[in-house]
Amino acid sequence: MPLFFTQTLAILHKDLKTEWRTRERLSAMAFFALLVVIIFNFIYEPGSPIIKTVAPGIFWIATAFAGLLGLSRSYAIETQNDCLMGLRLTPVDPGAIFLGKMLGNTLTMLILQVLILPILVIFLNLQIAEALPRLILPILLGTLGFAAIGTLFSAMSLNTRLREAFLPLLTLPIFIPALLAAIESFRAVLTGAEITDWLVLSGAFVALYIAACLLLFEYVLED
Amino acid sequence: MPQRPYIPPFVFGILALICLSIAPYLVFVYAGIEKEMGLAQKIFYYHVPSAFSMFLGSFLCFVFSIFYLWKRDKNCDLWAACSAEVSLLFGTLVLITGAIWAKPIWGAWWVWDAQLTLTLILWLILAAYHMLRTYIEDPVQSARFRAVLGIIGFLNVPFIHYATKLWRTHHPEVVRGEEISLPPDMKMAFFFCVITFFALFFALLFKRVSLAKARDELESLKTEI
Numbered sequence: 001m002p003l004f005f006t007q008t009l010a011i012l013h014k015d016l017k018t019e020w021r022t023r024e025r026l027s028a029m030a031f032f033a034l035l036v037v038i039i040f041n042f043i044y045e046p047g048s049p050i051i052k053t054v055a056p057g058i059f060w061i062a063t064a065f066a067g068l069l070g071l072s073r074s075y076a077i078e079t080q081n082d083c084l085m086g087l088r089l090t091p092v093d094p095g096a097i098f099l100g101k102m103l104g105n106t107l108t109m110l111i112l113q114v115l116i117l118p119i120l121v122i123f124l125n126l127q128i129a130e131a132l133p134r135l136i137l138p139i140l141l142g143t144l145g146f147a148a149i150g151t152l153f154s155a156m157s158l159n160t161r162l163r164e165a166f167l168p169l170l171t172l173p174i175f176i177p178a179l180l181a182a183i184e185s186f187r188a189v190l191t192g193a194e195i196t197d198w199l200v201l202s203g204a205f206v207a208l209y210i211a212a213c214l215l216l217f218e219y220v221l222e223d
Numbered sequence: 224m225p226q227r228p229y230i231p232p233f234v235f236g237i238l239a240l241i242c243l244s245i246a247p248y249l250v251f252v253y254a255g256i257e258k259e260m261g262l263a264q265k266i267f268y269y270h271v272p273s274a275f276s277m278f279l280g281s282f283l284c285f286v287f288s289i290f291y292l293w294k295r296d297k298n299c300d301l302w303a304a305c306s307a308e309v310s311l312l313f314g315t316l317v318l319i320t321g322a323i324w325a326k327p328i329w330g331a332w333w334v335w336d337a338q339l340t341l342t343l344i345l346w347l348i349l350a351a352y353h354m355l356r357t358y359i360e361d362p363v364q365s366a367r368f369r370a371v372l373g374i375i376g377f378l379n380v381p382f383i384h385y386a387t388k389l390w391r392t393h394h395p396e397v398v399r400g401e402e403i404s405l406p407p408d409m410k411m412a413f414f415f416c417v418i419t420f421f422a423l424f425f426a427l428l429f430k431r432v433s434l435a436k437a438r439d440e441l442e443s444l445k446t447e448i
Contacts, residue, residue, distance in 0.1 A: 149375065156368050160358040169354060170372065173347040174379050177386035184390065197389055205382055212378055216371045219292055 007092045011100025018077065019108065025070050026108055033066035033116045037123060055124050056186030060179060062116055064146060067109045068171060071150040072157070072164030074105055079158065094218035098151060102210070106147040113139060126190075134189045141202035142182030145209060149174050152213040155220045178205045232433060235426035242419035246412075254412035263327040268412055270320040272420035273313045274342060279424060280310025281345060281377055284352075288373030291366065300366040301439075303373055305431040307352050309424060314346040337387040344383045348376040 019025055040058045044051050051058075078084040087097060121128060128135065150171050157166040178201075185198040250268045257264035287303035290296065321339045322332045333339070352372050359365035405413060 152371070152375070156371065159361075159364055159368070160355070161360065162358055166355075166358060169351050173344060173351055174375060176344050176347075177379065177382035180386045180390055201382065201385055201389065208378060208382075209375075212375060216292075216374065219367050219371055222367065 004093055004096050007096035008099045008103070011092070011097055012103045015074075015101060015104035016107065019104070025073050026111060029066040029070045029108070029112050030115050032069050033062040033112060034119060036062035036065055037116065037120055041123060051124055052126065053187070055120060055126055056183045056190065058124075059113075059116070059120055059186065060142070060183050062120075063109060063113050063143075064172075064175070064179065066112055066116075067105075067143075067146055067150065068168050070108055070112075071105055071147075071154045071171075072167045074101055074151060074154050075158045076164060088221060088223070094221050095214040097221070098213055098217035099210075102147050102151040102213070105151055106143055109143050109147060110140070113143070128190065131189045131192075134195075135186065138182060138185035138189065138195060138199060138202065141199065141206055142178060142185075144206045145178040145182075145202060146171075146175055148206065148209045148213050152217060152220060155217070178202055181205070229433060232426055232429035235422055235429055239419065239422040239426045242415070242422050246416055246419045249412040249415050254409045255406065257409075260328055263324060266320050266324045268416040269420075270317060270324055271413070272417045273316040273320060274338075275417055276420045276424040277310050277313040277317055277342065277345070278380075279421070280306045280313060280428075281349065281380070283428075284310060284373045285377035288370040288377075291370045292374075297366070297439075300370065301432060301435050304356060304369060305428055305435055307349055307369075307373065309427045309431060311346065311349040311353060312427070313420075313424065314342060314349060317342045318346060335391070337384075337391045340387040340390075341380075341383050344387075345376075345380065348372075348379065352376060 037058060040054075040061070041051065075084065078087065117128075120126065150167070153170040153174075154164075154167055157164060157170060160166040181198045181202040185195040185202070187193075188195045188198065246268070250265055254268075256262060283306035284303045287299045287306060291299035291303060318339070321336075321342070325334055325336070325339075326332050352369060355369055355372055356365055359368060
């Protein structure tokens with residue numbers, strides 16, 4: 001296996017292991033996503049049929065906001081005991097650090113989505129059982145795109161005066177086209193409409209931004 | 224750095240001033256009144272050239288950001304930051320004139336039309352870029368981060384364009400007063416306005432850059448003392 005991927009996997013392994021030992025990031029994210037789903041229900045009158053048409057939006061807003069919460073910790077944990085400096089000192093490609101962290105964040109968010117989807121189904125009385133297989137690809141692509149730009153910006157926001165609080169200001173505007181694709185394809189799956197155009201869009205978004213972030217990440221890590 | 228940094232803003236400023244005083248004549252007297260939209264259509268001559276200037280500014284920011292990361296020349300960062308700032312100004316103009324135009328034509332200030340949505344999202348990215356500068360203390364780090372955001376942000380334009388287009392076609396289409404083929408008099412006035420706004424754009428950009436350079440010089444003189 002090429003060295004780059006060995007390094008990526010090592011970073012990924014490290015991140016998942018530290019996360020699994022405490023699970024504090026994931027539990028905070030899941031609780032926050034649950035809160036978002038519940039709070040959204042108060043916008044409409046109880047039992048209003050509109051809630052079903054906005055369900056894909058609620059799902060993505062909940063996961064994106066909870067994702068931001070998790071992403072902001074992704075580098076903040078590295079500031080303890082100067083771990084980030086240690087990471088930089090190791091002969092590891094900056095791209096591998098980025099990719100490892102990005103995959104770690106993607107996996108965390110996917111676990112979160114697996115937890116939040118049933119809650120959404122129960123609270124909003126959605127029927128998604130038969131649409132479920134067609135939902136996997138758009139959700140995966142949306143999550144990858146979000147994790148790519150979010151991971152890059154979480155390293156950046158750590159050095160601003162607002163620290164983690166600055167992350168959403170950078171991530172959300174860039175994420176809008178991919179978010180639109182994710183929500184619209186979710187909705188299209190529920191109504192049985194065509195989603196190829198949206199998948200092409202999210203696929204291109206993921207490919208371009210992973211490539212761009214891999215190249216640009218070393219400028220963010222530099223001291 | 225040119226010997227006389229005040230010359231380019233002056234030249235473009237004079238050019239913009241001359242063009243800006245001729246443009247209203249071409250727009251209101253020379254060009255005919257559009258049949259369906261009437262006088263409201265006149266804002267088109269300011270709205271669309273502003274949008275062109277905005278995109279020019281974001282593109283310049285993108286190019287200078289790449290050059291900064293490549294050459295590490297402080298001037299490239301300065302140009303990128305100033306282009307983004309002037310671009311933000313023109314973006315604000317586009318949004319305001321867009322809303323003024325939309326009200327009589329579509330009966331609402333904002334209708335989530337594809338092009339306006341694209342402008343709005345780009346405006347948000349430019350605003351984030353501008354904020355990033357004020358929230359980082361270390362100037363070198365701030366320059367690097369802004370360059371990264373400048374590149375990432377501009378790469379987003381084709382995605383926003385495609386996404387908003389798809390989004391609009393999947394939803395009830397608003398009736399759009401599209402100028403597909405302009406009559407010659409309107410075309411003439413339109414192109415003149417594009418030149419006018421580009422002159423104004425460069426006048427502001429050069430002025431902003433010379434101001435930023437003067438500020439940097441003042442800072443370095445202060446630290447010397």
